[in-house]
Amino acid sequence: DQQVKQNSPSLSVQEGRISILNCDYTNSMFDYFLWYKKYPAEGPTFLISISSIKDKNEDGRFTVFLNKSAKHLSLHIVPSQPGDSAVYFCAARGGGPGGGADGLTFGKGTHLIIQP
Amino acid sequence: DTEVTQTPKHLVMGMTNKKSLKCEQHMGHRAMYWYKQKAKKPPELMFVYSYEKLSINESVPSRFSPECPNSSLLNLHLHALQPEDSALYLCASSLTSNYEQYFGPGTRLTVT
Numbered sequence: 001d002q003q004v005k006q007n008s009p010s011l012s013v014q015e016g017r018i019s020i021l022n023c024d025y026t027n028s029m030f031d032y033f034l035w036y037k038k039y040p041a042e043g044p045t046f047l048i049s050i051s052s053i054k055d056k057n058e059d060g061r062f063t064v065f066l067n068k069s070a071k072h073l074s075l076h077i078v079p080s081q082p083g084d085s086a087v088y089f090c091a092a093r094g095g096g097p098g099g100g101a102d103g104l105t106f107g108k109g110t111h112l113i114i115q116p
Numbered sequence: 117d118t119e120v121t122q123t124p125k126h127l128v129m130g131m132t133n134k135k136s137l138k139c140e141q142h143m144g145h146r147a148m149y150w151y152k153q154k155a156k157k158p159p160e161l162m163f164v165y166s167y168e169k170l171s172i173n174e175s176v177p178s179r180f181s182p183e184c185p186n187s188s189l190l191n192l193h194l195h196a197l198q199p200e201d202s203a204l205y206l207c208a209s210s211l212t213s214n215y216e217q218y219f220g221p222g223t224r225l226t227v228t
Contacts, residue, residue, distance in 0.1 A: 034216055043120070043206050043219035044159065089158060103149050103172060104217060106158035 003027045004092050006107035014115050019077040021110050023090030026071065031094035034104065035064060035075045038087045047088075048075070077112075085114045119143075120220035122207050128226045131197060137223045139190040139207030147213040148190040150182060151206040153222070159206055165190060166213050197227045 005024045013019045021035075031052045036044035050057040050064045050073065057064050063076045077084055088111075091104040120141045129135050139148065147166045151159035164172035165184040173182075179201075181193040190207055204224055208217040 032214075036219075041221075041224075043122075043208075043221045046216050046218060049216050103151070103161035103164050103174075104159075105161070108158050 002108075003030075004090055004105050004107040006088075006090055006110050008110050009108070010111040010113065012113045012115055013080050015082060016079045019075075019080045019084065019112055019114070021075040021077075021088050021090070021112065023073050023075075023107055024071055025073075025092050027092070027105075028071070029094055030092040030105075032092070033064070033066060033073050034091045034093070035062075036089045036091060036106075037084075038089060038109070044089055080112075080114045082114050082116060085112060087111050120207055120209055120218050122205075122220035122223050124223060125221070126224045126226075128228060129194065129197065130228055131199070133197075134193070134195045136194065137192040137205055137207075137225075139192075139209075139220055140188055141209040141218075142188055143209065143211075143218070144187075145209035145211050145218075146187060147210045147215075147217075148184060149208040149210075149217060150190070150192055151208065151219075153204040153206055155203075163192075164213070171213075194225075197225075199227050202226045 034049040035047045038044045048059050048062045048064050050066050066073045087109045089109045090107040123138045150162040153159040162176045163182045168184045179196050183191040204222040206222045207220045210217045
């Protein structure tokens with residue numbers, strides 16, 4: 001039972017253009033969503049997050065949008081740079097009986113490739 | 117300092133060995149986590165410690181034994197592991213369980 005889904009295993013975008021990574025979830029108890037970036041042989045690096053009471057959060061080139069009614073969130077990166085090439089994980093928190101003390105539930109990741 | 121450190125980076129152990137993974141953070145975070153990540157899969161939560169108390173154990177076999185000796189340290193004791201336990205073991209911490217988690221680089225474990 002996959003509660004957080006990233007349906008695109010990979011995405012190729014030209015340098016300078018916008019990258020849009022998508023994520024869907026099924027558990028309406030999730031209250032906090034995060035995006036992580038991961039390079040091979042390294043731990044995930046926190047990028048940006050959004051609370052379920054908001055619909056948008058922006059930090060520099062990164063913007064996360066949340067559509068609660070559709071149970072969908074997306075990460076926009078603009079402009080895309082070669083260093084953005086990595087695996088991006090969508091994660092959600094709060095879906096279990098522990099409430100805020102839960103760990104994160106991750107999607108399977110999307111491999112973003114920025115082409116020069 | 118936003119660093120979570122993990123030692124060792126790599127570990128090879130036999131099925132009869134006992135070993136420990138270590139995780140440390142000096143950010144004053146009071147929640148710490150262990151995750152397991154198999155190749156081409158997302159990280160999966162194993163344990164959550166909140167204020168040095170185990171709050172979540174995601175049905176992890178008893179051959180994995182976590183320990184939180186103080187607010188900066190988190191250990192994972194390993195005993196009688198199986199080859200299928202080979203994976204990247206990630207430690208993370210957050211200010212409290214309501215904040216974003218910061219991950220260490222992981223320990224690559226191979227069980228032979």
